[in-house]
Amino acid sequence: MGSPPGEDYGKLRETARFSLESRPNTLTQADVTAPAPFQFVLARRRILVIDDDELSQMLTRDMLSLRGYEVVTAGSAAAGRAAVDQQPPDLILLDVVMPGGSGIDLCRELKEDPQTRLIPIILVTGLTERDAKLKGIEAGADDFLNKPMDSQELFARVKSLLKLKQFTDELENAETVLFSLALGVEARDSYTEGHCARLSSYAEELGRHMGLGEPELTALRRGGVLHDIGKIGVPDAILKKPGELDATEWNVIRQHPLVGEQICRPLRSLAQVLPIIRHHHEHWNGMGYPDGLKGAEIPLLARILQVVDAYDALTTERPYKNAWDHQATTDALLDETERGWWDPEIMPLFLKMIGDRIKDAHLPETHSSLEAQNLP
Numbered sequence: 001m002g003s004p005p006g007e008d009y010g011k012l013r014e015t016a017r018f019s020l021e022s023r024p025n026t027l028t029q030a031d032v033t034a035p036a037p038f039q040f041v042l043a044r045r046r047i048l049v050i051d052d053d054e055l056s057q058m059l060t061r062d063m064l065s066l067r068g069y070e071v072v073t074a075g076s077a078a079a080g081r082a083a084v085d086q087q088p089p090d091l092i093l094l095d096v097v098m099p100g101g102s103g104i105d106l107c108r109e110l111k112e113d114p115q116t117r118l119i120p121i122i123l124v125t126g127l128t129e130r131d132a133k134l135k136g137i138e139a140g141a142d143d144f145l146n147k148p149m150d151s152q153e154l155f156a157r158v159k160s161l162l163k164l165k166q167f168t169d170e171l172e173n174a175e176t177v178l179f180s181l182a183l184g185v186e187a188r189d190s191y192t193e194g195h196c197a198r199l200s201s202y203a204e205e206l207g208r209h210m211g212l213g214e215p216e217l218t219a220l221r222r223g224g225v226l227h228d229i230g231k232i233g234v235p236d237a238i239l240k241k242p243g244e245l246d247a248t249e250w251n252v253i254r255q256h257p258l259v260g261e262q263i264c265r266p267l268r269s270l271a272q273v274l275p276i277i278r279h280h281h282e283h284w285n286g287m288g289y290p291d292g293l294k295g296a297e298i299p300l301l302a303r304i305l306q307v308v309d310a311y312d313a314l315t316t317e318r319p320y321k322n323a324w325d326h327q328a329t330t331d332a333l334l335d336e337t338e339r340g341w342w343d344p345e346i347m348p349l350f351l352k353m354i355g356d357r358i359k360d361a362h363l364p365e366t367h368s369s370l371e372a373q374n375l376p
């Protein structure tokens, strides 16, 4: 059993929560959109042609190679999947009818795999294969081409989808930088190690328990990692200060939700995460920051993250306290809910969700056992 909450533990806790197509052979200026000084870093775009018909495969390969693309080929769905796993291409041209596995099944498989879902796929079908096209749409194909292939149509579609792929690559890169930055902030404080990953997992689980949809669950997962990214602007002397913070230091801490929102705002893909970042320190009674929002004015996803953040802070060791067990944490958080800190519906719901799991799993009530079982 951990210690009961002291007078200032909430305050103290707070201090610790914080190629384009480079075409070397036949490069045409019209295809190059990057500024000249950057062209040297652009790689050739790689296209995978999956077709069991050797003649058709060779014709497609020659047409695309002449335009400067790097082309790899595979003669079956299984060989195509192996080629994707070995080196993911920038685009796939996929024949629908092949012995030993249909192109539609492979398309579905690739689109369901998080590692490959962003690779554009053009399904190649016969002119009259309406049924195959409908199934292809369901399987997530990005475009279609009819056999026999018209070279101009092939080039136009390939070029357009590669441009789209370039944008998604850039977006992914930008997101990766932000996530790395957020984990870097977390790593500055050894006491909060693993905090972001636990929050993501807790928040998603609670959101699912509350019946939220996939976009909200994704935002909660991302919010778990990114919520404290604004602490990058907080000096170590404040972030790691063992004693109480003075008014000026508190002011610096209180900026981190705003700084975090500013850092993530340029990425439209993070739009649903911004309210979590900005409002994860509001309190139900309006006494939180930065906007002093009250009750349901606080965005729902931010209220969910607050609840799991509070739970994680108490069930893990910090410089000023030991890790508390589930019962002591429940008592403290219900008391805080009474005092108006947390959403009075979501907090009990979360505590019951965790409590039920502990009972079902017959686990001792400690955080480490929760983690060992990967719960929640």
Ligand SMILES: [Fe+2]
Residues within 6 Å of the ligand: 017, 018, 227, 228, 256, 280, 281
């Ligand atoms: Fe925070």
